[in-house]
Amino acid sequence: MNDDADDPPAAWRKWHEHRVATVSAPYGPLALTGTHWLADYPEGRIPAVPGQWRTTDGGVALTAAPEDSLHLDGEPFTGDAVLAADETPPAHSRLSAGEVRLVVIRREGEWAVRVFDPAAQARRTFTGIEATPYDPAFVLPGRFRPYGEDRTVQVENADGRARGLGLGGELRFPFGGVDHTLQVAVDAQDGSLWAVFGDATGGRSSYRFRFLKPGTPARDGSITVDLNRAQLPPCAFADHFICPFPPPGNTLPFEVAAGERRLKGALAAGI
Numbered sequence: 001m002n003d004d005a006d007d008p009p010a011a012w013r014k015w016h017e018h019r020v021a022t023v024s025a026p027y028g029p030l031a032l033t034g035t036h037w038l039a040d041y042p043e044g045r046i047p048a049v050p051g052q053w054r055t056t057d058g059g060v061a062l063t064a065a066p067e068d069s070l071h072l073d074g075e076p077f078t079g080d081a082v083l084a085a086d087e088t089p090p091a092h093s094r095l096s097a098g099e100v101r102l103v104v105i106r107r108e109g110e111w112a113v114r115v116f117d118p119a120a121q122a123r124r125t126f127t128g129i130e131a132t133p134y135d136p137a138f139v140l141p142g143r144f145r146p147y148g149e150d151r152t153v154q155v156e157n158a159d160g161r162a163r164g165l166g167l168g169g170e171l172r173f174p175f176g177g178v179d180h181t182l183q184v185a186v187d188a189q190d191g192s193l194w195a196v197f198g199d200a201t202g203g204r205s206s207y208r209f210r211f212l213k214p215g216t217p218a219r220d221g222s223i224t225v226d227l228n229r230a231q232l233p234p235c236a237f238a239d240h241f242i243c244p245f246p247p248p249g250n251t252l253p254f255e256v257a258a259g260e261r262r263l264k265g266a267l268a269a270g271i
Helices: 008-023
Strands: 031-039 052-056 061-065 068-073 073-076 079-083 095-096 100-107 110-116 129-134 139-156 162-175 180-184 193-197 210-215 220-226 257-265
Touching: 008 079, 008 129, 079 193, 162 193, 162 220, 210 220
Parallel strands: none
Antiparallel strands: 031 110, 052 061, 061 079, 068 073, 068 095, 095 100, 100 110, 129 257, 139 162, 139 220, 162 180, 180 193, 193 210
16 A cells, blocks of 8 residues: 555545544644733733733733632642743643643733633534545645745734734745745744635635645745645634734635635534
């Protein structure tokens, strides 16, 4: 039997199965039940979140009483602590309250606490991701052209607020005899690319926008653009994510009838 490198449909099926397992994990995106911006709670008390919270020059200050039943780094915690943004996956977050995990995040200088609950309704009712089977017609030769310097554009986010989206270059690829371009972000650590894009299926037979993570380009900028691995953004799984919408120019004029399309059982394509 051929290995996955010689059997792209089999490799795609493994990718899809891994995605379903990841999003449905106890602390995956379906478990997010709230993103609470500390600026909205100047008194320091967040409904349904234990402890007292406030921002400081060094991070987020947390004060916990015994009745808060908080754990920090796996140990019962009372008193005061200053927390930086949690860069680990929610399953490994420093703070917990029973089975619930609390994650401190920072976005453009603003601090928030996220709540991940394995008992979330979205996780209990999840039946899968609607995805189109592998189609070789959506595997395209691409080329990455970096900008001379990184750019930041203001784009609307899923929570209705505009935030800066960092962009490091353009990804060009052909489809239907025409060249198309997406503006992409570049990971500072490994150079991998990431795009937020829309297409002609958005809000109809697919979620309103999707993500694409094609990997790291070769030294000459060449890279395979596999639209079969277009994936749903986190906000497709929980309303409390703040996913950026596609920047100007990142809505493709053709139908990307490939990859993840929407949640199974969705009543409308846009949800």
